[in-house]
Amino acid sequence: MPITIIEETEQDDGWNFKVVIDLDLDHSRTLMIRLGWVDYNFWSPSGSARPGDVxxxxxxxxxxxxxxxxxxxxxxxxxxxxxxxxxxxxxxLLIRKSSP
Known part of the structure; x- marks a missing residue:
């Protein structure tokens, strides 16, 4: 399912993202997801992945x-x-697969 990041806001403890998920041709869903620094650093220990890719x-x-x-x-x-x-x-593995 395509995932589109509408907004990315950096905060002291990580990021907040507003995203749209296309569920099918006629339906999409908007939601907020928080990515903390701790999780970002664990999943991208080198810090090379964009937070949006994570x-x-x-x-x-x-x-x-x-x-x-x-x-x-x-x-x-x-x-x-x-x-x-x-x-x-x-x-x-998913991050590496999706990163340019």
Missing amino acids: VRAVLSMFLEAIPGHELQAKLDAARIRRLVPDADTRIP
């Missing part, structure tokens, strides 16, 4: 675990660890 990878994993229409309107990226046991291994 958020896209995390949202892709959320969408594997939960149907898009059931996602909460506000998410914290760290929550993915409770839904997908191997998320910490898979997210860096």
